[in-house]
Amino acid sequence: xxxxxxxxxxxxxxxxxxxxxxxxxxxxxxxxxxxxxxxxxxxxxxxxxxxxxxxxxxxxxxxxxxxxxxxxxxxxxxxxxxxxxxxxxxxxxxxxxxxxxxxxxxxxxxxxxxxxxxxxxxxxxxxxxxxxxxxxxxxxxxxxxxxxxxxxxxxxxxxxxxxxxxxxxxxxxxxxxxxxxxxxxxxxxxxxxxxxxxxxxxxxxxxxxxx
Amino acid sequence: xxxxxxxxxxxxxxxxxxxxxxxxxxxxxxxxxxxxxxxxxxxxxxxxxxxxxxxxxxxxxxxxxxxxxxxxxxxxxxxxxxxxxxxxxxxxxxxxxxxxxxxxxxxxxxxxxxxxxxxxxxxxxxxxxxxxxxxxxxxxxxxxxxxxxxxxxxxxxxxxxxxxxxxxxxxxxxxxxxxxxxxxxxxxxxxxxxxxxxxxxxxxxxxxxxx
DNA sequence: AACTGTGAAGTTTTTCACAGCC
DNA sequence: GGCTGTGAAAAACTTCACAGTT
Numbered sequence: 001x002x003x004x005x006x007x008x009x010x011x012x013x014x015x016x017x018x019x020x021x022x023x024x025x026x027x028x029x030x031x032x033x034x035x036x037x038x039x040x041x042x043x044x045x046x047x048x049x050x051x052x053x054x055x056x057x058x059x060x061x062x063x064x065x066x067x068x069x070x071x072x073x074x075x076x077x078x079x080x081x082x083x084x085x086x087x088x089x090x091x092x093x094x095x096x097x098x099x100x101x102x103x104x105x106x107x108x109x110x111x112x113x114x115x116x117x118x119x120x121x122x123x124x125x126x127x128x129x130x131x132x133x134x135x136x137x138x139x140x141x142x143x144x145x146x147x148x149x150x151x152x153x154x155x156x157x158x159x160x161x162x163x164x165x166x167x168x169x170x171x172x173x174x175x176x177x178x179x180x181x182x183x184x185x186x187x188x189x190x191x192x193x194x195x196x197x198x199x200x201x202x203x204x205x206x207x208x209x210x211x
Numbered sequence: 212x213x214x215x216x217x218x219x220x221x222x223x224x225x226x227x228x229x230x231x232x233x234x235x236x237x238x239x240x241x242x243x244x245x246x247x248x249x250x251x252x253x254x255x256x257x258x259x260x261x262x263x264x265x266x267x268x269x270x271x272x273x274x275x276x277x278x279x280x281x282x283x284x285x286x287x288x289x290x291x292x293x294x295x296x297x298x299x300x301x302x303x304x305x306x307x308x309x310x311x312x313x314x315x316x317x318x319x320x321x322x323x324x325x326x327x328x329x330x331x332x333x334x335x336x337x338x339x340x341x342x343x344x345x346x347x348x349x350x351x352x353x354x355x356x357x358x359x360x361x362x363x364x365x366x367x368x369x370x371x372x373x374x375x376x377x378x379x380x381x382x383x384x385x386x387x388x389x390x391x392x393x394x395x396x397x398x399x400x401x402x403x404x405x406x407x408x409x410x411x412x413x414x415x416x417x418x419x420x421x422x
Numbered sequence: 423a424a425c426t427g428t429g430a431a432g433t434t435t436t437t438c439a440c441a442g443c444c
Numbered sequence: 445g446g447c448t449g450t451g452a453a454a455a456a457c458t459t460c461a462c463a464g465t466t
Contacts, residue, residue: 012457018413022392036425043394048425049459056427064426065466082416089412100311101408106369106392110409111416150419151412158317175415177408181233181317183254191418193411197312197388198321200404201300201362202229204386205293205322207402208361223435247447259447260437267449275448276444426465436455443448 013054014081019044020051021077028070036067083111090144090173092164093155094119094127094134097179101155102130112151116143120160137167144171151175158182165192224265225292230255231262232288239281247278294322301355301384303375304366305330305338305345308390312366313341323362327354331371348378355382362386369393376403 023043027035037048037055044051055061055068061076062068078084086108091098094117102117117132118140119125125136135143143149152173156164161180168176169190176192178184181199184192234254238246248259248266255262266272266279272287273279289295297319302309305328313328328343329351330336336347346354354360363384367375372391379387380401387403389395392410395403 010456014417015414017417018410019394021413022407022410023394026393038425043396045394047459049461050457052426053428053458060427062426063466064464065424067425080417081413082419082421083413087412087416087419096311096314100307103307107409110392110413112409112412148422150422151415153408174419175412177411177415182237183230183234183256185254191415193415195406195408195411196233197364197406198318198323199229199233200388200406201298201323201386202232202292202294202321203226204362204388204402204404205298206225206228206291208293208298208385210293211359211361221434249447258437260439261435263448264436264450271449273448274444275442276446278447424466426463428463429461431460432458434455434457436453438451438453440450440452441448444446 009057013057016046016050016054017077017081019046020054021074021081021083024070024074024077028074033070034067035070037062039067078111081111085111086113087111087151088113088115088147088149090116090118090140090149090152090168091155092118092137092140092152092168093157093179094121094124094129095155095157098155099129101153102132115147115149120156137164140167141171144168144173149173152177154178154180154184156180220268224268227257227261227265228288228292230257231265232285232292232294235281235285235288239285244281245278246281248273250278289322292322296322297324298322298362299324299326299358299360301327301329301351301360301363301379302366303329303348303351303363303379304368304390305332305335305340306366306368309366310340312364313343326358326360331367348375351378352382355379355384360384363388365389365391365395367391 037051041048041051058080061073089112091101117129118135118137120137124134127134152168154161154164158180161182165184169186174190178192179195181196248262252259252262269291272284300323302312328340329346329348331348335345338345363379365372365375369391372393376395380397385401389403390406392407397403
């Protein structure tokens with residue numbers, strides 16, 4: 001996960017920032033304007049000390065005696081995570097999952113814009129899914145390179161995921177969110193994150209009663 | 212995450228076991244019958260020492276000089292994670308996401324069986340989604356308690372997720388996989404895991420070129 | 423009085439390195 | 445020769461606790 005060896009800020013810290021951002025946005029929706037490391041920690045199940053230390057990596061965002069101005073902190077975190085822009089995303093796979101992703105409206109206010117939907121199946125190519133016309137994989141490389149797209153979501157069956165990943169790497173993609181339940185091999189400099197609901201559930205069953 | 216304070220085996224170790232299982236299953240599909248901590252680590256991007264140490268918590272599953280018999284190791288890991296049975300799962304929310312989950316065929320061979328689909332919308336209740344008839348939330352508690360269901364997936368909009376979680380707790384659910392981009396508050400003894408694609412992407416943008 | 427930011431201490435996690443076995 | 449299992453060492457991460465600010 002941490003692409004740089006000489007990385008000043010631990011990757012585990014970076015990984016928590018989106019959670020802080022999500023909780024802060026929620027607090028704001030509730031009409032709260034100022035919060036504290038304690039309140040935020042309570043919501044997230046994280047210690048207040050950890051939140052303060054994490055944030056301190058990026059400068060003093062809080063005020064002693066007061067806490068953190070939510071608007072200000074949100075803005076700073078968005079800057080740190082490079083969310084002060086819209087990242088265009090390509091989705092590969094127009095099946096049930098790819099369709100659900102295409103319909104979802106929760107990306108745009110968090111820094112992302114689903115921009116293209118690709119599928120290998122000729123029967124799907126050309127059809128409309130939400131606001132997208134499904135494109136063939138033959139157009140993948142041209143489309144993504146021309147538009148400097150760096151992020152893709154892989155929503156194809158496991159047996160095709162590595163092939164698709166190879167095409168994405170070829171097309172200059174630097175970040176892949178892989179929904180297929182399989183580990184991808186990619187060159188240095190390309191990041192992969194995984195979403196596999198079964199992994200989460202198998203983690204939890206360890207702690208469940210036998211019943 | 213770790214429900215027990217006095218927990219012999221670190222939760223972070225438990226969290227990796229499903230990944231080992233997934234990679235092992237894949238190796239088996241490729242016709243490989245024996246593997247080593249080195250080979251497995253290579254596939255997963257994890258050090259061989261870590262894999263050996265993780266597995267050693269549960270006993271000696273390998274053979275010196277040889278490695279690990281995949282069938283045997285898979286069986287052992289399934290025992291540890293209590294996957295030597297089928298866990299019934301309730302899905303709450305029959306929108307795009309809930310539907311995609313209902314259609315997905317990848318649960319049953321990994322220990323789970325989607326068994327019920329619930330939704331609050333009267334227009335959706337009674338309709339067919341894949342092999343399920345959508346049920347009303349009023350039937351939630353009875354259905355789940357009667358069937359000793361311990362696991363649920365929350366696939367409802369963020370603003371309803373906490374309400375649904377409360378109902379699930381009330382119905383005796385012990386493990387929740389939450390797809391809504393919001394932190395849930397649950398009593399001691401109930402686990403929650405989160406799936407939020409945006410969190411993964413925001414994590415990765417930190418490392419992307421500004422472009 | 424309340425809260426941040428931070429060195430220092432404490433804890434957890436990972437890696438090393440090697441004895442022992444196949 | 446190749447590989448596991450494991451104490452010991454190293455590294456990473458979290459918490460403590462308090463000086464300093466509002």
